[in-house]
Amino acid sequence: MENFEPTLLGLIVLLPLVGFLINGAVALFTPGNKGVSTWVGPGVVGLAFLIAVVNFIGMFGAELTAPIVRSYWSWMPVGDLQVDAALQLDQLSILMTLIVTGVGFLIHVFSVGYMKGDPGYARYFAFLNLFVFFMLTLVLGANFPVLFVGWEGVGLCSYLLIGFWFRDREKADAGKKAFIVNRIGDFGLLIAMFMIFAHVGTLDFVGVFAAAPETFVYGGAVVTAIALFLFLGAVGKSAQIPLYVWLPDAMAGPTPVSALIHAATMVTAGVYLIARSSVLFALSPTAMMTVAIVGAVTALFAATIGLVQTDIKKVLAYSTVSQLGFMVVGVGVGAYAAGIFHLMTHAFFKALLFMGAGAVIHAMHHAFHETHQDWDAQDMRNMGGLKRFMPKTWIFMWIGTLAIAGVWPLAGFFSKDEIIWMAAAHAQGPFEVVFTLVWVILFIAAMLTAFYMTRLMILTFHGENRSGPGGRHIHEAPAVMWVPLAILAVLSIVGGWINIPRPISATPILGWIPPWHTEWLHYWLAPVTATADNVFRTRVGELLEVGPFGGGEAFWAAVAFMIAMVIIALTTVWLGKQERKPAVETPPYRGFAKVLYDKWYVDEIYDAVIVRPVVNGSRALWRYVDDGIVDRAANGVGSLARGLGWLGSRLQTGNLNVYALAIVAGALLILLTVVGL
């Protein structure tokens, strides 16, 4: 093992901040100047990516066993609480950094094409750079407060970018919704931090996770509460039930923003948080089961809504919620490497799908603009047959679709099956029933994924074109947009090969990929998750080799692959034969499909149960308590003082004789009092 020194670690975080300052200055002073933003915006992120790569290569050779912590200055030295502004480099944080800067860079480049005609061009890149800065703070922070700064910062940027076109009331509201719903989760994270400090006495990751196994009783109430509060934070950020409602609305932002923030990076922060705090979760079986159940239910629930949505971005949004559910299950059942693995592959193929959708929307918008058609550029019912016009986008999106559907040998096959299998492999001891159930739910959710993604492709790219007169004006995206798609498409294919599970690589056809990548990510992350893995191994047992209904990992992976292929084939045939019309001529859904299309009425339920009572209660408090009591009391005191003052002012006649009389009368009164009459 050689010594490893991180290279320019602080610069990785700092570069996007510099980009934000430059772009922000451009946005403020010369908003029309696009040249600077075009180079600075993607440039700083690309440079940060290069530095991250250098560090990664260094770490690759060094085989670190402990994280490297670089402390820059003492941030909060308050009594026992010592918090440094410190960054931590370890296997998990460098991986997240690579994803954030790498995928982030591609999305920045794509944005150059996508946002070309937008008057807020510089402002857009300023926010996007700021987001990358905060996201890197989040993943590289060496203690909970620094993580929290990043956590809040990405929430802020998310809000700013969802409401980027803030002149549109609906979009501004979507931004507010995201911000407010996230507050609930942030509250949980704060409480968890308080409790950790109260019981461990430090907030540094290294200190907390080293002390946790001795400090906390296994399955005790304290560690369960901490883990559940942390999970509440993750639920908000990673859009799990019951706080997922903000993510579909977040599609109001520009599409590259949806790709970067609401698919590839920010929403995975919750998964990262759980993986980072794996020790705390491993110590609490109750918390693990809660996480796994919430993740599984979210995965299934969101997938059902995605089945019938007609807005191309809404399908992808619910797909993202569903895939986040998969990741949460991964880190919930104790398979932290699997969760992070899926996080990574999902960043590739979901960023690809979103940007592909962005290219489609861009083209549709342009076409409808050309013919002055007042049609929805995001509604798939208005598309159809786009593969003729946009062959490159078509191919790349099919790669993304096959990857997310879990088709061998694309990335999603390995990562998703790893998670599904891990639920089964951990189903023992106290977890047996729950995790088996989770495993079944995930299997169903994975099938739904194959269906709704194929449906998206068929509706968008196949069949007859339904764009009306605008159809003639649809063009392929420019190179600045399709090249990032191509790179992500390649990553969506090969991204899964870094972590091929051992049983699969031993299987004849499925393992037909060079074997040196076998379980690489698993070994890579082992130093980070070792403590948590140990807790599980000693308290519950070794991982199972055989699934709940017999059959090993490779068997079930093969089954899932076959089912996915069958569903894709059937869907293609079935939907390919259907007659379709543009949105304006299509009758609305009826029956159960309408329930799904209206998202199980969750927004309406929240509106009736939470929003309306809060608003009405606030209004009542305002009308009766604030206006009626508080304001009236304050005004009453004012009126009283004014009345008394008016009375007093009558004494000031301005007549000297009266004053003299008053003085004499007063003197006499005092005299009489003194004399005692």
Place this chain on the structure above:
Amino acid sequence: MLTESLVLSGVLFSIGVAGVMIRRNAIILFMCIELMLNAVNLAFIALAQQIGIEGHVFVFFVMTVAAAEAAVGLAIIISIFRLFETVDIRNFNLLRW
């Protein structure tokens, strides 16, 4: 002699007070104030016979203050007269509410 002196002092003081309360000419008011001060001086002198030298000392203080007051007060009255062309105090109520 003491009783008579104090009675005279009281009478003079009362005339001064009554003048301040009743009259409207600023000069007269001013003179009434001087009258009150001198009444007090008379009481001081009379009582000094009984009590000691301090009464005499106080009279000098009072006279000094009265002289200063007369200087300032007359100056004010003159400038008021220049403004209003009258010294009737009923006109001097600009700062009233």
